[in-house]
Amino acid sequence: MRGEASSDREFRALLDAAVDAIVVIDHRGTIEEFSLAAQRMFGYTAEEMIGHNVNLLMPEPYRSEHDGYLERYATTRITRIIGVGREILSRRKDGTVFPCELAVGQVPDLEPPRYIGFIRDLTRHKEAEEQLRRSEAELRLAQGLANLGNYVVHPRGDGPDYFSVQLYRILDVPLSGPDVTREEFFEKWVHPADRARVAEAFQRLDSGGAQLDIEYQVVLRDGRIRYLHHIAQAVREDGGRVLKHVGTIHDITDRRHAEDEARQLQDRLTHFSRLSTMGEMAAGLAHEINQPLSAIATYAQACQRLLRRPEHDGADVVEALDQINAQALRAGEVIRRLRNFVKNREVKREWVNCERLLDDLRTLAETDARLHSVHLRIDAQKDLPAVHADPIQLQQVVLNLVRNAIDATIGCPEDRREIVLMTRRSAEGEIQITVADQGGGLAPGAAEHLFNPFFTTKSSGTGLGLAISRSIIRAHGGRLWHTPNGQFGACFHFTLPASPATKGE
Amino acid sequence: MKPTVFVVDDDAAVRDSLRMLLKSVGLPVEVFESGQEFLDADRDDRPGCLVLDIRMPGMSGLELQIKLNERHSILPIIFITGHGDVPMAVEAMQAGAVDFIQKPFRDQDLLDRINQALDKDAGSRRMLAERNMIRKRLESLTPREREVLDLVVAGKANKVIAGDLNLSQRTVEIHRARVMEKMEAHSLAHLVRMVLEVEREDE
Numbered sequence: 001m002r003g004e005a006s007s008d009r010e011f012r013a014l015l016d017a018a019v020d021a022i023v024v025i026d027h028r029g030t031i032e033e034f035s036l037a038a039q040r041m042f043g044y045t046a047e048e049m050i051g052h053n054v055n056l057l058m059p060e061p062y063r064s065e066h067d068g069y070l071e072r073y074a075t076t077r078i079t080r081i082i083g084v085g086r087e088i089l090s091r092r093k094d095g096t097v098f099p100c101e102l103a104v105g106q107v108p109d110l111e112p113p114r115y116i117g118f119i120r121d122l123t124r125h126k127e128a129e130e131q132l133r134r135s136e137a138e139l140r141l142a143q144g145l146a147n148l149g150n151y152v153v154h155p156r157g158d159g160p161d162y163f164s165v166q167l168y169r170i171l172d173v174p175l176s177g178p179d180v181t182r183e184e185f186f187e188k189w190v191h192p193a194d195r196a197r198v199a200e201a202f203q204r205l206d207s208g209g210a211q212l213d214i215e216y217q218v219v220l221r222d223g224r225i226r227y228l229h230h231i232a233q234a235v236r237e238d239g240g241r242v243l244k245h246v247g248t249i250h251d252i253t254d255r256r257h258a259e260d261e262a263r264q265l266q267d268r269l270t271h272f273s274r275l276s277t278m279g280e281m282a283a284g285l286a287h288e289i290n291q292p293l294s295a296i297a298t299y300a301q302a303c304q305r306l307l308r309r310p311e312h313d314g315a316d317v318v319e320a321l322d323q324i325n326a327q328a329l330r331a332g333e334v335i336r337r338l339r340n341f342v343k344n345r346e347v348k349r350e351w352v353n354c355e356r357l358l359d360d361l362r363t364l365a366e367t368d369a370r371l372h373s374v375h376l377r378i379d380a381q382k383d384l385p386a387v388h389a390d391p392i393q394l395q396q397v398v399l400n401l402v403r404n405a406i407d408a409t410i411g412c413p414e415d416r417r418e419i420v421l422m423t424r425r426s427a428e429g430e431i432q433i434t435v436a437d438q439g440g441g442l443a444p445g446a447a448e449h450l451f452n453p454f455f456t457t458k459s460s461g462t463g464l465g466l467a468i469s470r471s472i473i474r475a476h477g478g479r480l481w482h483t484p485n486g487q488f489g490a491c492f493h494f495t496l497p498a499s500p501a502t503k504g505e
Numbered sequence: 506m507k508p509t510v511f512v513v514d515d516d517a518a519v520r521d522s523l524r525m526l527l528k529s530v531g532l533p534v535e536v537f538e539s540g541q542e543f544l545d546a547d548r549d550d551r552p553g554c555l556v557l558d559i560r561m562p563g564m565s566g567l568e569l570q571i572k573l574n575e576r577h578s579i580l581p582i583i584f585i586t587g588h589g590d591v592p593m594a595v596e597a598m599q600a601g602a603v604d605f606i607q608k609p610f611r612d613q614d615l616l617d618r619i620n621q622a623l624d625k626d627a628g629s630r631r632m633l634a635e636r637n638m639i640r641k642r643l644e645s646l647t648p649r650e651r652e653v654l655d656l657v658v659a660g661k662a663n664k665v666i667a668g669d670l671n672l673s674q675r676t677v678e679i680h681r682a683r684v685m686e687k688m689e690a691h692s693l694a695h696l697v698r699m700v701l702e703v704e705r706e707d708e
Contacts, residue, residue, distance in 0.1 A: 287560065287587040291516050294608035298522035301612035305529040320525055327518050366562070370515070373565035414564055 021119040027112035029053045029070050041100075041121055043093035054117075059091040074112070082106055082115070087122065098123045140165055147251040153182075154244045155206075170228070170251045172220040191217035191225065198230075205232060205245070215252065227256040266471060271344050273464045274396050277403070278342050284367040289334050292327035299324045337363055341392060341399075351386040352394065354423050354431060361395050365402045369419065374406050379422045385498040387431050393472045394496075397480075400465040401435040401492045408439030408489065416488060430478070430495040438489040442482070450482070469494075508623050509533040509553035513543050513569065514585065515561040519608070523556065526612055532619070540569030549578035552630055554622035556615075559584045559593050559605075567593060570600050579629050581622040583615075639699045642688045650687070653680040657693070658700045 015022050021038035025031055031054050034046040042049075042057055049056070055066040069080070085103035092098065099122040107114040143149060149167025154160075161179065168175050171189060180189075182202070190198050194216035205212040212232040217225050232247030278285070299320040306312045306320070337360060358380055369376040387394075398421070405419045416438040426432045442450070451470050466480075473480040473494045480494040510532050514520040520536045527534040533553075537543040541564055543555075555573075559566035570582055584597045584605035594605040603625060604618045646654060649670075656666045663681065667674040690696035 283588075290587050290608060291519060294610070295516070295518035295522045297609040298519070298526050298612065302522060302526040302529045305526070305612070309529070316525065316529075320522075323518060323521065330518070370560055370562050373560065373562060373568070375562040414568060417563065 018118075019120075021117075021121075023054060023057070023117045023119065025054045025115050025117070027070060027074055027114065029055060029067060032114070038119065041092075041119065042090070048093075057090055059089055059097045062088070063091075090119065099126045144169075147254075148248055149251075150246070150248045152244055152246050155242060159244060167249060170226065170249060171218065172222070172224075189218040189220075191219055193217070205234060206242075208234075212247070226251055226253045228252065267347055269464065270393065270396070270468050270472065273400075273468045274392075275342055277396070277399065277465070278338070281364070281368055281403075284371040285334070285338060285364075287371065288363065288367040289331050292331040292334075295327045296324050296331075299327070334363055341395060343392075345392070347390050347393065349388050349390050352389050352391045353386050354384045354433075355380055355382075357391060357394055357398075358421065358423065360391070361398050364395070364399055365421070368403055368406055372406050372410050373414075373417060374409050375418045376402065377418055377420045379420055381424050384423060384425055384431055387476075387496040387498055389476050389496060390472075394476075397469040397472050397494065398433065398435065400469050404465065404492070405435050405437035405439065405490075408437050408441070410439075412439055412488075425498065426495060429498055431498045432493055432495050434491050434493045436485050436489065436491040438485060441484060441488060441490050447482070451480075506552055507533055508626060509535055509548075509551060510556060510619055510623075511543065511548055511553060511580070512536045512556045513538075513540060513561075513566070514556075514558040515539060516558070519558070519585075526615075527619075530616060540564035540566070540572070543569065544572060549573055549576060549580050551580075552626055554581045554583060554603075554619060554626055556583050556585060556619070559586045559590055559597065567597060567600070570597060570602065574600065579626070579633070581625050581629075583618050583622055585610075636703055639688075639703050643700075643703065645687050646684060650680050650684050653677060654684045654688075654696075654700065657681060657684070658697050 015033060016036040018035060018037055021041045022033065022035040023031060023038050024033035031049045031052055034044070034049040038049075039045055044056075053067075055063040058066060072078070073080075073082075081102070081104045083103075083105070085101060087099060088102045089097050090100050101120045101122055103118040105116045105118075107116065143164055143166035147166070147170060149164045149170050151164065151167055152159075152162040163179075165175065167173075171180075173180060186195060186199060198214060198216050201212050201214045210233075212230065215227065215229050217227055219225055229250040229252045230247065231250075232245050234242045235244050235246060237243050303317050303320045303324075306317050341364065358378055362376075362378065366376050368374075402419060402421065409417050409419065418438065420434070420436045422434040422436065424432045424434070451466050470480045473496070477497045478495040480492070482490055482492045485491045510527050512520055512523045512527075512534060514523070514536070515538055517538070520538065524534050524536050535546075535548065537546065539561065543549075549555075557566045557569060564572075566584055573580065573582075581603040582597070582601075584594060584602055586594050586605050586607050588607065590607075597605060603622050606615055606618055643651070643654075652670060653666060656669060661669070663674055663677045666672075667677045670677070684690075685696065688696055688699060690699065
């Protein structure tokens, strides 16, 4: 008896020390033991449970079915749970249901049988699992939305590499297929035109560069082209050795297409604006071409008269012929500049010498100035460095500013009808071009709308000139702004980044 | 002084070709590249004519014309215009230009216009010279002779003049003879015409 009591106490101590809840039932399901952990887990005291059916601890439908399980086992001895363990749902005294893991043992050699159940609360575990699953799903969703994939690669092969699902999608690689090596990636994905550049960027990263940040094109298996923005960084050990590369690849194809479309639209608008400028200048240009033609006719007629004279001076005739030649070339040059200006062409940046730019511009600008009896003074600083720009677009900007200045000057007294076109090197090393007039200046309300498209103070005019000029200058990395010009008129200035070294033509 | 063709055009080639053309037909020519340069050279009282580009930067051709009018210059102006400058040409004509020609032009058309302008200038200068002469003759009259002249020109007979001036008819006759002599008048009609000529100018 004493031995039995002692073993019973040991059993009880064991029962109560266990972290998992322990419940002992007989073959009908009646609870015989209900451990401390079980009392904590379910909220029942041992007194409340002992003698009651264990199915109290189960939510429906298991509660109703449990007696059947026990009976079936008693007759068939086919177990579904004993020695297996599985995840089930349990029910607390307060009615809440929670996930738990149940392992059931049978006390050997007892008839009718008795069973011991070990129950582990899985609530926290499940929550953590759910959270992990959710955050993975969210990450995947976010990557899908952003069209951004990420990866971790161990260059020495001493760790598990990881490529996100979106990365497979972006590069159109089957998820189940073999991993793609870097060499394969360069060879089969990276666009041939970008290959050298990409390889060089990776080389910099490998040889200790801080970061890889590059945009390039890839060609997918079906021939589609995607634009990628690839950022990668080396993660180092304490010793400085590269442990792994972590990177993101962003599919920016849509953005690039949108940008391309916007650029094309901008180019078309820019060209349209040049055409309409030329349309407005047609009268002046006809005049400009008429000048050399007129001179040619007069020289030729003078030659005829000189040659008809018996004692004609050969030198005069030669001089006239020289001039005829020069004036014919001059007319051709006006037409060439005009054609260049209105031609619908690819935007092309090149190193442009400022003096050359003003020279090309002079004909077109002076035409308009002369037409309105305005004097155009060019004040160019010598030996300015070249600027990297599209020369025609720059001409367009300057011509636009000069024409605005002329319009502002019309009707002013003669001593104010002068426009100064000035080039300088600013303190910051930029090239600054200023068009200054002494006209009426800007109306108080006009300044704020000045750069809005379709804003115009003129009866004829598209209202696009300044808006387009500003976007051209911005695209060149410069600024366009205006200031008052002393007592009268306005100055429009713009800057262009100059070449680091003087790199004229 | 031989009449000169003055050319004002900002375009060097146009200017130079005109200089050569005019030289080839033996006309004295002087060229200027701006209205201001021409004004500064003080050529506007010289005989000749002005061939003037209507469109120039700074002072336009029309503005030079206005400045010359302010200086009472009588130099005839032929404007050179481009296409579509007709409204400006009309304005120029209203301000007294003799003619305009559209460039490019036939040399003979220009030379014809220049010759007409030079003729006009010569005529104007002759008339001016004559008026000056008449004025000088008028200035040589005594106050009494001037009174007699005014009444003669007003169509009054000697007897009426004598009554008006409270003089004897004989004295009036002597004054009248002196007036005819000083004014170098061939006839009464000539005398009247000379006085009217100057008075019209002074109005």
